[in-house]
Amino acid sequence: MVFFQELPLLSLLIWLPIVGGIVCLAFARYLSPSCLKQVACLIACLELFLCAVLVQQFHSETWAMQWTEHRVWLPNFHIYYHLGVDGIALPLVVLSAFMTFLVVLATKTSTLTRMPMYLSLFLILQGLLCGVFLSMDAILFYVFWEALLIPMFLIIGIWGGKNRVYATLKFFLYTFLGSILLLVAILYCREMANTAMPGSTDVFSIAQFQTLSLSLLEQKGLFWAFLIAFAVKVPMWPVHTWLPDAHVEAPTGGSVILAAILLKVGGYGFLRFLLPIVPDAVHFYQVPMIILSLIAIVYIGLVAIMQSDLKKLIAYSSVSHMGFVTLGFFVGSVMGIEGAMIQLISHGFISGALFFCVGVLYDRTHTRSIKEYGGVVNKMPLFSGLFVLFALANLGLPGTSGFIGEFLVILATVKTQWLFAGLATLTLVLSASYTLWMTKRVIFGAITTPTVEKLSDINAVEKSILGALAIVIVLLGVWPAPVFQSMKASVQHLHTQAQRSKLFHFR
């Protein structure tokens, strides 16, 4: 294990898939499609192995950044290549590596056009995601953050459905608008850091930003800039409308990564920037933010009920579940943040699994309309069993990971205001309604349409992908203690930061 401690593990996590992806693309013409897929799988697998090393070597008792790397990048502007990992980034890195591996594994070599590009884009995306989660320098973070858009833009734009141009443009412009404000906020923080410590070279460090003294007015301004940037990604109500369109048009792998990881980047932004940098503004805007989260939970939950498109339904359900994440952030307790973190991770697995399931059906029938299905269980018993399990996880059944986040956030919200918690709890009924009604119409019943008649059950690859997800979801639900343990110190530290007012020692 000493061997690994010598390695720049975090850099490897970022650059291995990026370089791997580029190499895949470059040598595509010399390799057969199946061989290429094996290479890509190998890279993703290696990435997963690096994650395992990271988890194994991780010290959960401290909140301090670990495995830090600090290199000069643009010395004139005091921009550094500064990486580090803590209990908040770790689970997200593992989640993204795991999901990318599954997406690469699920790629169909026979039917997909431009397969080398498809594979390499997902690998590159994975590297960029690691970059976002591991950057300690605000500009480095921003570069990765923006770069994320490109592969996703291409994935939806090239392999998407009929209306893909509209969806990609909407996706790009929506998120790009937020990103501009993020850049402004970062530059403003830099100015403040520069005035606070003239001559310091550490002016773009996120950790530095977190210790800045800011007046309430400044904090409010920064709050809005950060909020818009991250809220679009999460997405929060009312800036969520790009998500259903993007999901509907995206290919299966794109939907999986979009729901499982790309949304998490927004949540991560809240934890790294918003809560620790502008705690007083967070406190000031606490109630409106809680109300926005509750609208996402209840309103979007209601909207999901009457959706007729499978992917749209799951997309709306995603927005509703992400409402718990933002709710957890803003209730102001350790339990709330823990719940939000768990919800981030769990939602990654569950929504990913559901989008995989839709992909399995779509590959066979080429329709996403709920009406076209019915009685799938008669033809695909194994698939149906797994689908029902994921549906139950989606509605937050105890014993699956979907329950924990909601449970913790509700417990934390009661402390703030009983009624808010009561409204959030409505999700129990809403999620059960839309998920199980959809399950009833798709999975159960007698076979009514010719599309279902010709279905065949899942093959070995699909079986192993869905099986792996099922195991993770149940395991996490039954025994979440290790995950709580790994992030405890970091979350507690974040909570102290978020509770400490910056106004008293204002210069």
Next chain:
Amino acid sequence: MGSFSAQQIGWLCTFAVFAPFISGTLVGLFGRSMGPAIASHITCWAVGLASLVALLLFVLIFQEPLFTLKGNWYLWGVIGEMPLSVGYLIDRLSIMMMATVLSVSFLVHIYSIGYMKNDPGYTRFFAYISLFTFAMLMLVVANNFLQLFFGWEGVGVMSYLLIGFWFKKDSANLASLKAFVVNRVGDLALLMGVATVAWFFGSLDYSTVFEQVGLIGNVNANMTIGQFTWPVFTVIAACLWIGAMAKSAQIPLHIWLPDSMEGPTPISALIHAATMVTAGIFMVARLSPLFEQAEGVLNAILIIGTLTAILTGLMGVVQSDIKRIVAYSTLSQLGYMAVGLGASAYAISIFHLMTHAFFKALLFLGAGSVILAMHHEQNIWKMGGLKKYLPITHAVMILGALSLVGIPPFSGFFSKELLIEAAHYCRLPAAGFAYWGLVLSVFITALYSFRLLFVVFYGKTAAKNPEHIMESPPVIYIPLLCLTVPTVLLGIMLVDSVLFERFSAAITPKPNHDVMRVLYGQFEWEGGMIWHSFSSLPFWLAISGIVSAWIAYVKYPGLPAKVVEKMEWIYRILCAKLGFDAIVAYAILPAIRGLSTFLGQVVDRFVIDNIGVNGVAAVVMRCTKMIKKCQTGYLYHYAFTMIAGLLILWVWMN
């Protein structure tokens, strides 16, 4: 404890809980490759052994009223500062539930071998009922609220899967969906109750919470919800009770239970009569220290329980589906149990829960035997005169019905008589209503039970080929015969110790609520209680109910039609189930669908997306189009603009 150490008791309990889990998971995962025979053997043996262990523990522990053993299996997680574990709490209350659940479950397992024979989902069925048994046991042995909630939702899901077991039937799928969603309404409240407990006590551990209740006791702790101030205990107890109302099917959250009869009959016996639906009753008894502090909620429980007992009984009188009649009878009995809870006679509610589990399982499985003999005909008017074809089923169902009606000395008599007495001696304002309601519904119970028996087993047969009707095989009637033993004897065996020692050290009513003490003061011996009942109102009401049923359905079979003619509107209302389903179907569901469509199409798609997002895009487009017009490409336009600009600049500079 005899020769068993605490650790050994813990191991035995662990075995009893996890044996059904392991067998259920094995059969669930590998059932298809192991084949039906092995699958049913594995689950039956596992549940059989577990129920033997539970009976052993029951015998050991029932002699020691104050025995309490707490242990943890593993640490689930530390949330905030609060450690949450998964473990067990063994005392008389939980061991009595374990014994009941496992023994009924075992008999249902055996019965299912015969009943589910040749069903394509045979192995799946056994996996489900074993996993259900596990979830129910987790709920029963839980020592904290988290695990309670796990078991609570776990039984809900297994019930969902089992109601929709025949997934090709659309009605079954609809019923399972309805059951789950209605139960979720209760779960919502339960979760809020649990969250309030966590907030107020800072712990989710039963013993820690109850200790603090003892300390806080009569201090009026208040909390604000919105603009109003409420006593904390009232909020907690109300939330928990609403949770119990859904699971234990109290009016108006009872609507899912009659529909749940779409599931296979063994399931109706195990889940929707004997065990799962009583989870709410059990939960209230388990958490009684919290309820004792909230008199308002106890009053509400009395009223809701009484309404449930009367109204669902009445609805049962007009049903014609054999399973639905028994289902309405279950609802009515759950109302009785709820009244016991409201009167703070928790031990007696649990006692009735236990006797009911056996005689109701007997009635349901008996009904299943009839259905099987009739080739899946469930309409009682197409049966009749089955006594001579199904002698064993007939005999056991008569015993079950006598117990249900409360004829001494059957089990049901003791528990029901005590419940009515408890309502009588209770000093809460709603107790008078509850007492008379329960007394009245004794008559109704007798009427619908014996209506069922007389129509099915007596008179002329309406079946098409009566010679084809055959008594069920031993694998079906042996469990029925086994169930008759507790149906007849359990009451007389346990009544003394129930009254004297209650069920748990944790069940300690406030002194002014303690009807149990009054009841025990009145109690001499079992024979005395029986003798006393001959001069009491409930007994004669029961007899008159049976006699009325005999007159109406055996002696003068034309009578019911005449009565219906006279009081058609009452009959119509009862047949329409008092309109509860209609309210859901014609008011609640359309409202939700409409709201969903409105929010989705109008607000989300039109206002936010079209006007908001695409509107901004359109405005940008229009602006660019306007600006574009300036870029004409003609040199003289540009030259003119340049000169004009220069002029303006020059003027402005000066």
